[in-house]
Amino acid sequence: LQKELLKYKQEARNLQGIKDALQQRLLQQDAAVLQLKQELLRANMDKEELHNQNVDLQRKVEERNRLLAEYKKELCQKERHLQQQQTKLDEMLRQLSEASYQQVDLERELEHKEALLAHCMKREAEE
Numbered sequence: 001l002q003k004e005l006l007k008y009k010q011e012a013r014n015l016q017g018i019k020d021a022l023q024q025r026l027l028q029q030d031a032a033v034l035q036l037k038q039e040l041l042r043a044n045m046d047k048e049e050l051h052n053q054n055v056d057l058q059r060k061v062e063e064r065n066r067l068l069a070e071y072k073k074e075l076c077q078k079e080r081h082l083q084q085q086q087t088k089l090d091e092m093l094r095q096l097s098e099a100s101y102q103q104v105d106l107e108r109e110l111e112h113k114e115a116l117l118a119h120c121m122k123r124e125a126e127e
Helices: 002-126
Strands: none
Touching: none
């Protein structure tokens, strides 16, 4: 019985050693799993942050595109207004030019009539 008891004690020690080794290995694996979970959590947080940054950048791009479209529309309106003003200016310059020609003609006619008047006055004075 003692031999058998010693045998079972030895077997129990061996099993205890195996159990301790397995527990140690389990602790190491638990630590590795915990570390992997932490890394996964960090990666998910980084992914979420990048997603949020991407959403923010897309919103900014959309806002800038909207502003750009508004600026283009405004620029087209201003160009049309400028063309209208240029047309008006051209018309006024044409009218001014015509008025200048008329003024020159009227001045010549006035000079001619003044000359005729002076001539008539001279003749009348001689008579």
